[in-house]
Amino acid sequence: MDILLYSFFAFIYLLIQTTLFNQMVLFSIALPQVHLLFLLMLPFRISFTWTLLIAFGYGLAYDFLSSNVAIGLGAFSSVLLVTLREGWLNLAIPKIYYDSREELVLPSLPINQLLLFIAPLLFIYLIVYYFMDGIGNFDLGMVLLKTLSGFIYTLFLSTILIILFYSGKRK
Amino acid sequence: MERLFQLLFKLRNALLFLILEIISLLFLFNNNRQQQEVYLTFVQDLAAEAQLLRTDFFAYFNLKNENEKLLYHNQKLREAYLKIKSELETYKYFLPLKPEYRLIPDSLMPKNGFRFIPCQVINNTLERSYNYLTLNKGYKNGIQKGMGIITDEGVMGMIIAVSENHSVAMSILNKNFRLSAKIFGENFFGSISWKGGNPAYATLEYIPLHVDIRKGDTIVTSGFSSIFPEGYMIGTIDDFEENNEDGFYEISVKLNSAPGKAWHVYALANVYRNEIDTLEAQTKIFQ
Secondary structure (H helix, E strand, O other): OHHHHHHHHHHHHHHHHHHOHHHOOEOOOEOOOOOHHHHHOOOOOOOHHHHHHHHHHHHHHHHHHOOOOOOOHHHHHHHHHHHHHHHHHHHHOOHHHOOOHHHOOHHHOOHHHHHHHHHHHHHHHHHHHHHHHOOOOOOHHHHHHHHHHHHHHHHHHHHHHHHHHHHHHOO | OHHHHHHHHHOHHHHHHHHHHHHHHHHHHHHOHHHHHHHHHHHHHHHHHHHHHHHHHHHHHOHHHHHHHHHHHHHHHHHHHHHHHHHHHHHHHHOOOOHHHHHOOHHHOOOOOEEEEEEEEEEEOOOOOEEEEEEOOOHHHOOOOOOEEEOOOOEEEEEEEEOOOOEEEEEEEEOOOOEEEEEOOOOOEEEEEOOOOOOOEEEEEEEEOOOOOOOOOEEEEOOOOOOOOOOOEEEEEEEEEEEOOOOEEEEEEEEOOOOOOOOEEEEEEEOOHHHHHHHHHHHOOOO
16 A cells, blocks of 8 residues: 555656656755655664665656656666765764654654755765766866856755645644 | 665756757757857867877876887887997998998998909909900099909909909919918918919918918908908818928918909909009108
8 A cells, every 4th residue: 555655646746746846956056855855754663674665666756757868877776865864864864763764754744854864865865866967078167167056956945845745743 | 776766856957957958059069150169079080189188198007018118119220230330340341242231331441441343354364374354444433553352252453454444463373473461350460462273263372380280271362452442251171281491381272252254343442542652652661
């Protein structure tokens, strides 16, 4: 049942991303990659093995569905993102918020704590994504500019989405 | 085996992460030209580096063989050097025997002050008691009276008259021709001349009886003149007689040169000749 639910959510995220957010590029530089919220908010009760596989499939689906995206770029970055998420959990979220990893419900965290958790992961994802994208025609200035602008834009929109759609689950 | 499976199970997430990342990269490099070019360049560079490392690695273990090869080549070079050195020593006496050695630059020529001017014989007498050679070079070509004439095989004569484009030489087969000569390897000197008769033989005189000579010994120029360099081939001892009255040998020398067959000869230009002649004239010792 969970698999069907997550697949549905994934489909919704990808649909909105490709049809809406991919068209909302600011100054031809800042791309809001809001679809990452799906991976970042994945429940920790899902085993890490499955999380890796979901991230790979999700990233690859994003690559195929998006135009002007190098195939494999999203998959590579997504797998890295969920891997870092596992380690970052212990550092970013104090133990007072959860007893065990499986019991942690991200939407239940205070908004500032949640943003503190997802913001560095988002930034790393974007810098890796644009760095890999720039291979062969590397321009450090452009990579940093796209990363920073995309990061701010994505974080802003993600915060709105979290407030709008995940607030009900917060304690 | 069970432990191995346990270990693999423990590391399953790390392995899965690596596998998924590698698959992603394969997608990236195989489907995108921009990244593919960088990837191929990187792989080629990596392969070249690996090949270089491999070559260096095996070269290190092959140093012993390389060292032996170098020693072998060194030995061959040393042998070749000694052979060439020996040949150069030989040509100090026999220059220029073979056409290829005529190309030896002046810097490699023996330091005896002689230069070789190639000439062609245009007339040659053999049947007379006083024979002469006519050459196609004159003073325009640097020929001077008193220059020695040689062939590849040995002494031929001496220039006695020069015009602008031609010159005449007294042949070794001329009864008036005298040449200071010595036995190769000995420091006893005599005078060689042709007495008439067989044009293949000349006579060497004034070699003291106490000198140990044998048939076949080489007779060379003594160098006691500014005409011929020391040690140039004249011929070999064919026979000899002891003349007890005056205490000298009378030696029959088989001439190495064949005046009848000579076509190309060399005039020997002694660059110090004028200096020597002037000095001797001033001191009047040899007059």
